[in-house]
Amino acid sequence: MSDFQLHPVAATAHAAQVDTLFYCMLALTGTVALALAFLITFFSIKYRKGSNARRDHPPTQNRALELSWMAIPLLLFLGVFGWAAWLYAQAYQPAANAMTVFVVAKQWMWKVQHDNGRREINELHVAVGQPVRLMLASEDVIHSFYVPAFRIKQDVIPGRYTSISFNADRAGTYELYCAVYCGTAHATMEGRVIVMPPADYARWLESGDQADGLSSYGQTLYRQYGCSGCHDAGAGNAPALTGLFGQPVQLADGRRVIADEGWLREAILQPHANRVAGYPPNMPAFAGQLQEEELAALIAYLRRK
Ligand code: HEC
Ligand SMILES: [Cu+2]
Structure with missing residues (x-):
C-alpha cells in the first residue's frame, strides 16, 4: 500500500503542468457532476409522488440567470481547451538546443541511435536538463512511444517520421511502453528511459562499443549508395546538399517545403513524388533499399553537411 500512487512520478516540467491541468479538469467536471447529482436527488425527493410540495408555479423568466448558466460553463471549458491545446503544442515544439535521437520501433522492441553512434535496445539514456527531440520511425506496424513519467505519448507510424520532445528534470529510471496494440x-x-546527471551521461555515452558517429556512418553510406556521384560532382544536374538542412526548398509541383528530417526522408525514398524544381527527374528511389537505421544515418550526415 505504501507505493500506492494516484499518478506516476512527474519527471519533466511538462508532466507537472499536465497534472495541474488534469486536477483542474477533475475539479471542474467534478463540481458540475456533483451539482447535477444534488439537484436531481433534491427535486426527486421534493416532488416525489404524494408529496405536498406546491406544483402550481406560474411560469417565470430570468434572462440574466439563463444566460449566465450557459456562458460561464462555456467560457470555463473553452479556457480548459485553450490551456490543453497550448500544453500539447509545447510538447511538439522542441527547444532550440534539443538533441536529436532516432528511435526505430519494430515488433517488438525499441532501437535507439544516438548522435555519436552509440546504439541501444529497449533503453534510452539521456541527461538531466538536456532537451531531447525524438525522431520516431517504424519498420512494420503502428506503435506508440509512451513514457508516463514524462506525460508524453506519440504514435510511431510506418513510412514517415513523427517526433516528440521532452526535457527530463529528475534523474531516475522510467518505464517506456508501446501504447498501441x-x-x-x-x-x-x-x-x-534512464535519466542521468550530465557527467554520468557523458561517461556513459563514451563507454560501450563505440561505433562511428551516426553522421560519419551516414557519410560512408552516402558514398556507398552513390549519392556523392550525383550530388557532389558539381556538374549542376543534381542539387548541392551542403547547407541544405533547415532551408526552404521549391518543388516542381509548386509546393514549398523546409528541408527537415521529414523532407529529407521523402526526397530520398520517393524522389519521383517529391521533385525539386529545376532538376532532371533522374534520382533513383531508395524506398525498400535503405533500412531505417541507414536512413537515420544519412539524414544525420546531411544535417551536418
Ligand atoms: C543519379 C543521380 C542521383 C543519385 C544517385 C542520388 N540523387 Fe539525390 N537527387 C538527384 C536529383 C537530380 C535531384 C533533384 C530532382 C529530384 O528531386 O528528384 C535529387 C534530389 C535529392 C534531394 C532533395 C534536395 C533538395 O534540394 O531538397 C536529396 C535530399 C537527395 N537527392 C539525397 C540523395 C541521397 C541521400 C542519395 C543517396 C542515397 C541520392 N540523393 C542519390 C540525383 C541523384
Ligand atoms: Cu508496439
Whole structure:
C-alpha cells in the first residue's frame, strides 16, 4: 500500500503542468457532476409522488440567470481547451538546443541511435536538463512511444517520421511502453528511459562499443549508395546538399517545403513524388533499399553537411 500512487512520478516540467491541468479538469467536471447529482436527488425527493410540495408555479423568466448558466460553463471549458491545446503544442515544439535521437520501433522492441553512434535496445539514456527531440520511425506496424513519467505519448507510424520532445528534470529510471496494440508480443514491448546527471551521461555515452558517429556512418553510406556521384560532382544536374538542412526548398509541383528530417526522408525514398524544381527527374528511389537505421544515418550526415 505504501507505493500506492494516484499518478506516476512527474519527471519533466511538462508532466507537472499536465497534472495541474488534469486536477483542474477533475475539479471542474467534478463540481458540475456533483451539482447535477444534488439537484436531481433534491427535486426527486421534493416532488416525489404524494408529496405536498406546491406544483402550481406560474411560469417565470430570468434572462440574466439563463444566460449566465450557459456562458460561464462555456467560457470555463473553452479556457480548459485553450490551456490543453497550448500544453500539447509545447510538447511538439522542441527547444532550440534539443538533441536529436532516432528511435526505430519494430515488433517488438525499441532501437535507439544516438548522435555519436552509440546504439541501444529497449533503453534510452539521456541527461538531466538536456532537451531531447525524438525522431520516431517504424519498420512494420503502428506503435506508440509512451513514457508516463514524462506525460508524453506519440504514435510511431510506418513510412514517415513523427517526433516528440521532452526535457527530463529528475534523474531516475522510467518505464517506456508501446501504447498501441501491435501484435502477439505487444505486452512485452517495453523499455526504460534512464535519466542521468550530465557527467554520468557523458561517461556513459563514451563507454560501450563505440561505433562511428551516426553522421560519419551516414557519410560512408552516402558514398556507398552513390549519392556523392550525383550530388557532389558539381556538374549542376543534381542539387548541392551542403547547407541544405533547415532551408526552404521549391518543388516542381509548386509546393514549398523546409528541408527537415521529414523532407529529407521523402526526397530520398520517393524522389519521383517529391521533385525539386529545376532538376532532371533522374534520382533513383531508395524506398525498400535503405533500412531505417541507414536512413537515420544519412539524414544525420546531411544535417551536418
Ligand atoms: C543519379 C543521380 C542521383 C543519385 C544517385 C542520388 N540523387 Fe539525390 N537527387 C538527384 C536529383 C537530380 C535531384 C533533384 C530532382 C529530384 O528531386 O528528384 C535529387 C534530389 C535529392 C534531394 C532533395 C534536395 C533538395 O534540394 O531538397 C536529396 C535530399 C537527395 N537527392 C539525397 C540523395 C541521397 C541521400 C542519395 C543517396 C542515397 C541520392 N540523393 C542519390 C540525383 C541523384
Ligand atoms: Cu508496439
